Amino acid sequence: MAVSGEEQGGDGRDGPLWWDRRRAAVLDVSLAGVSVAECAAEGVVFARDTGVPVVLGVLFGALTGAVVVLRRRMPIAVVLVGIAVTPAEMGFLLSLVGLYTLAACEVPRRITATLSVMSFAATFVVTYVRTVGEEEAGRTLVVGLSLFMAVALTVPPVLLGMYVGARRRLMESLQERADSLERELSLLADRAEERAEWARTEERTRIAREMHDVVAHRVSLMVVHAAAVQAVAVKDPVKAAQNAALVGDMGRQALTELREMLGVLRTPRPERPERVERVVERVPAPVVPVSPGGEDGPGLAGLEALVGQSRAAGMVVELDVRGAAGAYPAVVEQTAYRVVQEALTNCHKHAPGARVVVRLGRREGEVAVQVENGPGVAGAALPGLPSGGNGLVGMRERVVGLGGVFVSGPTDAGGFRVSAVLPGVPRG
Template sequence: MGALAVLRHLWVTRVRGTDRARDVSDAVLTGAAGLVLVAAGLSGLWSGRPDGSGWWHAVPLVLGCLAMLGRRRRPVAALSAGAVLFAADVALGGSIGMLLVLFDLVYSAALHAGPTAVLRLRAASWALVSLSLVLGWTATRDLRVTAFLALQTFVVLTTPLWWGLAVRRERELADLARARADDLRDLADLRAAEARAEERGRMARDLHDAVAGNVSAVALHAEAALARPPVPGAERERAALEAVRASALTSLEEMRAMILLLRADAGPVAAAPRLDRLGALVAGARTAGLTVTLDAGPLPELPAAVEQAAYRVLQEALTNVVKHAPGGRAEVAVGTSGGRLALRVDSADGPGGSGGPDVPGAGLGLLTMRERAESLGGRFAAGWADDARTRWSVAAELPLAVPAGVGA
């Protein structure tokens, strides 16, 4: 039993492991079976008498088995050759072995031929059935013989054809199901990737908007406190503030790296934007559709807290102009006046200007700008610049140096 199992395994995996090997083995087996049937006297099917010595049937049988070798790559040509050999075998009286060859070739043509060839094959099979009716009646004038001949033709041609088409449809349905499963799997992968990207983006926004903002506020307040003149005897407190500021700045840098990892498409996330980026801020507003003019005079060296507050006030003001006066005009002025840093953003051509009190959603940005300015000892004002309420103005003044006692 062990030897038989090994032989069976070798037959299935090695001999019949490829399409070419299966074609060869099927042709050999069909030829061997046909020769056995000829030797058994199963020939002369259409001659009306058994033909036990008709070994001439082996010639079309062997040639038909050779035609079976091309049934997969050239099914129509193989069937055409098999049909000619089958006709020659019928002329010799017919044999079951050649009938098996024809069955296999019709089945293979229905399974492997192109759609157009299959349609022609179906039409040819029905034409041959109809022709057998006509020829049978013309030759015999016997209804029973005619019906029997037509039935034989129908069975010989349409049975393997129907079988091959059924297997073909099952394969096509299996391929469609496999393709649909692949599409569903790809769609699920895309949705999972989108969900992961959305979650990572949400985490990045939370880190940037909430955590980074709070850490930045810690750094600002610490820097504001350090801007005070040193107090004798408070060296330890000042050193602690410096450590707090250094740790906050380091945390901001590390948090920026985390945000960039979470959002591969994120641009640089600056922990403390300065006024040297004012040109890029104005360029972004112009890209958003605003007509912006910038008047920025020379500025002295400013504390980081003042620069960041100034930048954020200008950024929020321009953002409000983009939001509430799209396509409008904005005039940005930055300079020094009376020993203070003066900021001004005037906007027009919009019912709300840069976020007036009559515009839905206005208020939080104004409050944020006011808190930034006043936390450093500055002033902030926003309102209509004319009685016609067509021009909105945002103005802020910040100290050039953080006053003593601010941010302590």
Template sequence: MSDGRPGRLWDTPALWDAALAAVVALLSIGLAVAFDPAALPEGDGAVRAAAGDSPLSLTLIALACAPIALRRHRPYPMLVLSQVPIVALAAIDADPGTAELATLILLHAVAAHRGLAQSLIALATAGLGYVVAAAFGEIPWTMHLLAGVLLFATWMAGRSSRLRRAYLAELEDRAERLERAREADRRAARAEERQRIARELHDVVAHHVSVMTVQAAAARKVLASNPGLAADALSAIEEMGRTAMAEMRNIVGVLRTDGEDGERAPQPGVGDLPALVEQMREAGLRTQLWVEGDGPKLPPGMDLAVYRLVQEALTNTLRHAGPSARAWVTLRYEPGALTVRVEDDGRGPDPEEAPRERNGRPHRADGARHAGGGDGERTGHGLVGIRERVSLYGGELRVGPRRGGGFEVCARFPLTTASRGER
């Protein structure tokens, strides 16, 4: 029973040590009695018989084996304690049976559970005990050699056991450290993925909602005077909403997949910039696109970063630059670099439209632009996301007022990094 009291008692190491001590003691006493030399002819055998199975000798045998019961808690003191009755047995010329096995068991316990210094002292103690006991009788030199080999082999076995346990403990500790490191990496990867998805969602939602808001405002203005133009604006809003929903489903789909299926949906890139510029023109922002020079095919990550940068910059222009603003998008391929510049000449939102913002609450239009045409409202999460995208590929970003009025977003991507990433 793994959950009952008998099971817990059976798994107690002290119980096994006590049982081992009892077995060794009973075996030693049994051998001492079984091989009683009283049955031998008169002579030296009679003298041995008088000491071999006497109560004193049997008591000494039991005392020599009893320390085995505490071999895990105090192995070295128990080793020293066991040597006393063993030497006493040799002094009275009594047969110790297998009581000397206690010396080997306790020596192994010291070597297996204590440090090198104490284990060497234990080896010397066991050797000294054998020498003292051997001094009371005449023993062939071969027996001395065998005893020395047994003591050293037992000590080596104990040390090997200790080193093996230390090695296994080190492996377990290393495995735990690796598991903690992997868990930290997984948490960092999840945080990075959440941040990436948050950037994607912001770019998609901010762009499409901004365009839909502008289209809705235009439809509201001409609803009474030009219903046909208002209907076209509402159709554009409907198409833009469907496009936004499709992109959001692609992004959210990544969260619902365990593998890489969510990454298979095509992501926008530099090739989609003409369509983006056309969307902005339909929304009322006069936008032009120039591509100067030829360059290598960008890796998917950088291709998406360039598209999102232009998308966010044009969305900010549409929201903050004013109704008569114009925008220019320039992609310039240089030796080892790609420069992306988005400029506008906006002067700020129309003051007449500002009070209608935010559910009819007054909204300040003045002060929205810094001196020189800068826009104080353009430093939100979108530009933070752009900065993160650019820095991810080792690029440089400059955001601020444009000389002559307006606003400018300029980024420079090193193409050497792109080439290495593509390979």
């Protein structure tokens, strides 16, 4: 069983054979060298006691001591060798290192306990047999000395190995938890970036709708008045002057709204604190949509003036208001205003000369607006009023985004109808 000892660590592998690190290999080879010297010296004594040639005793001791180099690869084999040579009174360092490595590695605890008990018993028996024959030593002293030697050579390395192994496993667990947390934070950062990108896209779409509403309506009215000025400039100079003044007013209003919108876009973002966490740095701040003009934007109170501008441009517009005025959120009132504004712009573009009816219904919990026009008058079309084809789409997005209902389509009389119902409290 290959294990990683307490000296191993780091992310890369730069050691030879089964060692993860070079210093671990150097340590094991050094321990093996010391163990070989110890066992070779003890092999001389063993050869003299058993009557075998000294060379064989030294060779046997050297081979036994060299087993230490396998302690990370085969800790069980190292402990078994230590137990086997205990009767020859050699391999003390071998036994200590083997028991320590066995207790520190991932070997099942029952195997560690079994081998520890076997080593304890072997040391006790060998010590007892070696000392019991001495006449000056009493039996109690022999038993006590044997027990002391068994405990001293078995318990400390096992306890130290268990402590180091538990500590290493705890550090690995903490590292795994840290890596898992890092991955989760990275995932959250990616999701936050996706949400921020979505918010930026929504903000660009919203600004595009605002620009369309402001420019399309005002410019359409300016084109209508400019055409009227051209038509009556010779016949009715007073009327031409009035239309020219209206064109100027429309242009100034459009510029004012555009300045407000651009002012919001140019507002600098607040500076971020210098001291921020590395992971938090990766999470972009979400883009919060800001309504140009804020609470001062157009609302239901401005419908009368809006309709008046179309009347001044020559359109026959009827405003039908029902229900008592109530307090609605600014975004709801602004959306209702923009729906009517865009619908009137479409009437100027696609149904010039048609009669238009603007209806506003207010009741508790919702606001309803409807703009219906009849068929256009033949020959009343005005040049220079291009259509981008996004008017109805923008109105639907506005209304649905607040949780309302939007319906548009032709009427049986040949006209067109736009209807929207908005909740008194916007969704979200």
